[in-house]
Amino acid sequence: MQHRIIVLGAGYAGAVAAGRLAKRLRREDVAITLVNAEPDFVERVRMHQLATGQNLRPRPFREMFAGTGVELKLAEVTAVDVDRRTVTVTDADSAEAQELAYDSLVYALGSHWNTHGVPGTAEHAHEIAGRPGALRLRERLARLEAGEPVVVVGGGLTGLEAATEIAEARPDLDVALAARGSLGDWLSPKGRGHLRDVCAGLGITVHENTAVTRVDADHVTTADGTSVPAAVTVWTTGFAVHPIARATTLEVSDTGQIVVDATMRSVSHPDVYAVGDAAMAMGPGDKPLRMSCASGTPAAWHAADTLAARLTGGKLPNASLRYFNQCISLGRKEGLIQYVTADDRAVRAALTGRLAALYKELVCKGAAWGVANPTLGMPTRRRPVVGSGTRAQEPSAVDAEA
Structure with a gap:
């Protein structure tokens, strides 16, 4: 039987994690389901452009994940039971509630605006x-x-x-x-x-x-x-995470984010991984990673790689999540690239003007390309899941890191 992986949310972090898992693992060993309420990918870093009348290129998930083995389920997540390993969703077409069972869960429901x-x-x-x-x-x-x-x-x-x-x-x-x-x-x-x-x-x-x-x-x-x-x-005074995690028995922070270890795995439920804004992950200097695409995408890479390694008995990757710059668009003609330390503190160097605007545009296009081409640009060798002849189970934390 296949190991069932459910990814909740298809923002930058969730979509990247689903695609990377599909690249790392064999289809005969795993069943990957990506649950999202909308049929198209939303370039969140461009919402200010959309608001001012600019048209963004549509990016349908069914096209993006065609042929990858990732099953797209258009539905709204209404509950997660991490003790029973189930997710309750409401189907986008029929509005009927359905319960999905998982063996491994990647929680990437993200955030929304915070009125404070x-x-x-x-x-x-x-x-x-x-x-x-x-x-x-x-x-x-x-x-x-x-x-x-x-x-x-x-x-x-x-x-x-x-x-x-x-x-x-x-x-x-x-x-x-x-x-x-x-x-x-x-x-x-x-x-x-x-x-x-x-x-x-x-x-x-x-x-x-x-x-x-x-x-x-x-x-x-x-x-x-x-x-x-x-x-x-x-x-625009910040973001608040989706409230579902707080309603579970997962260990969460004061902000409602899921507390994870260095491999993006829940500290209370080892079969749950959290990425993006939904995760309380510590970065350099023992500082929480900020809610951003700059944090969510590399965290999704790392979570997918560590989950795949645990399922296949491979060596856990030793990735360092750090910052390099803050990219700010200031309209279409101006930009600001503020270079920062690993823990996100500004240094003297900064790129400004038209060149910075072009740099930011390349960053946005690169992020969207990475989501739209989830299984490209990575090694093609896939290892079999350990114990895939029955129901593959994730090794314990002790076994995985021994």
Whole structure:
């Protein structure tokens, strides 16, 4: 009988993990099922582009995984029982509930926008953490008349990309950015300087050291009581993980992320792996990896490789998850590549301008290519699963690492 592997979620991390497992393992030994609610891959790093009216290339999963042996199941995950090793899903077509059994689970359900409980945010703000939100914002921006105010709340990477993209695409709008700290305070002096120049050139009003405490239909209110006009508010203050993991007996962090070891395996349930935003994984300097494509993709490679090694009796890979740079698009013509230490701290060096924009575009295209071609560019030798004549079982932690 085949070893049943279920991958939940087909964002960057989940899709990459499914494809890499298909490349590493023999079809006669394993059955890989990829569960996702949408039929197409979502380039999450381009949602600010989608929101401003740009059209993205469709990437259907059925085409991407055709011939790989990965079975795509379009369904919404509603529950996970890690003690019974089952997943409950609601089929996208019939809306019927179904229970799927697994031997190994790769949890990659990702994250969504985080309102932080700020009053009025859920009712009045827009988000770009996914395609539905980006499309709603796209429709709303298209209806705005010249001179109307747009406020982007959040001075992180997503906020910077959203504010600059909107300001470049709609120079007739009054675009503002509200940042809790100073603008780009984590960047190098060169990076901060370039960021300020770009914002000034695009006419973006920057409210620094400003916490937004309420969102209304036509304005936001800051901690000091200031009212900032906003026909549209875009909320980009971070991400919150899918709540399903917290409802299980998995060990999770305060943020609801699944706590994993250095091989991306759950510390409480060795048949569960977590990748992407759903995982609380420690990186260099004993710092948690941040929620990002830059963390999720290499973590997915590592999880797939370690799971495959355990199933086949191979040697566990010794991968080091680290950072090299932060890539920020500042519209279509400007960019910022901030080089960082292994634990994600900015160094002096930074690439700016048009060349940085091209660099970021290549990174985005490379990430999408890796998902769209899940079994290309890797060794073709596949080892048989240990004990595949019956139901292959994963070795214990002691056996696997002996």
